[in-house]
Amino acid sequence: MICGRPMRFRDYLNTRKKTARLLILGDYSESPAYKGSKHICLNTLRHLHTHLQEKGFTEAHLVMDFIDEEPSMDELKDLHFLKKSEYYIRHWAEILLFILLSEGDNQSVIREWSYMVTACPYKCKNAAILIHEDVKVRSLIRGDIRGHRIAYKEFVDMDSLLKSAYTLCHDKLYNLV
Numbered sequence: 229m230i231c232g233r234p235m236r237f238r239d240y241l242n243t244r245k246k247t248a249r250l251l252i253l254g255d256y257s258e259s260p261a262y263k264g265s266k267h268i269c270l271n272t273l274r275h276l277h278t279h280l281q282e283k284g285f286t287e288a289h290l291v292m293d294f295i296d297e298e299p300s301m302d303e304l305k306d307l308h309f310l311k312k313s314e315y316y317i318r319h320w321a322e323i324l325l326f327i328l329l330s331e332g333d334n335q336s337v338i339r340e341w342s343y344m345v346t347a348c349p350y351k352c353k354n355a356a357i358l359i360h361e362d363v364k365v366r367s368l369i370r371g372d373i374r375g376h377r378i379a380y381k382e383f384v385d386m387d388s389l390l391k392s393a394y395t396l397c398h399d400k401l402y403n404l405v
Contacts, residue, residue, distance in 0.1 A: 241401055242284060248404055250288040250397055251321035252277055253313070253340050255332030269332040272386065276327070279390045285397060291316055313340050318348050323400045324355040325393060330362040338369065345372050352376040354403050356396035358383055 235243075256270040273290055280288040291313050299308040317324060317340060326341050328334050344351050356379040359365055373380050379396050383389040 240405065244401055244405055245284045245398070246286050248285060248287060248322050248397075248401060249320055250280065250285050250323040250325060251316055252280075252288060252290050252325050252327065253317075253337055254290075254327035255329055255334050255337055256290075256292065269329050272329060272331075272389070273327065275386065276389060276393055280393060280397060283394050288397075310339070314343050314347070317344055317351065321351070322354060322404055323397055324351060325397060326355065326357040327389075327393075328357065328359045328363045328365070330360040334363065341369070341372070345376060349376065352378055354400050356380065356393075356400060358389060358392055358396070360384070360389075 252273060254269065254273045254276075256273060277288055277290055277293075291309075294312070294316060296312065299305055313336075324344060326337055328337055341357070344355060355376075357373060359380065359382050361382045361384050372378070379399065381392040381396065383392050
C-alpha cells in the first residue's frame with residue numbers, strides 16, 4: 229500500500245525495476261588483437277550500465293563489477309573468468325542483456341550466450357540481445373535467437389543502443405512479476 233491505497237501496477241513495476249538483477253554481457257577483453265578497441269568497448273558497456281541504472285535498473289551490472297580475487301597463475305585466468313561469467317549467468321541474473329559490438333571480438337559474448345542456451349535455457353525468456361548493424365551473426369546464433377524466442381534488436385549508434393536496451397529490459401520486467 230502507498231499512502232493508504234493499494235499499489236498501482238505501474239508502481240509495482242517501478243519497484244521491481246529497482247531490484248531486478250540485470251547482467252550486461254559484452255566484450256571487454258584484453259586480447260592483444262583487439263587492444264585498440266578495449267577501451268571503446270568497455271566505455272560503451274559502462275555508458276550503457278550507467279544509463280540503465282539512471283533509468284531505475286539499480287541492480288544492473290557487468291560481470292567485472294563483481295570483485296573477487298584473481299587467480300595467481302596466468303593459465304588459470306581464462307578459466308577463472310569463464311567460470312565467473314557462468315556463475316553470475318546461472319545463479320545471480322534475472323535479466324540477461326547480451327551486447328555484440330562492432331569494435332570487439334564478441335567471442336566471449338557468444339560463449340556466454342551458448343552457455344545460457346545450453347546450461348540454463350529457462351533463462352532465455354528473460355534474455356535479450358542487441359547487435360550492432362555491422363556485426364555479422366551466423367545462422368546458428370540466429371537460429372538460437374528465433375528458436376528460443378529471444379528478444380533482439382539491432383542498433384546503429386550509442387543513442388539507439390541505450391534506447392533499445394532500456395526498452396528490452398523494461399519488457400523483461402513483465403516476466404518477473
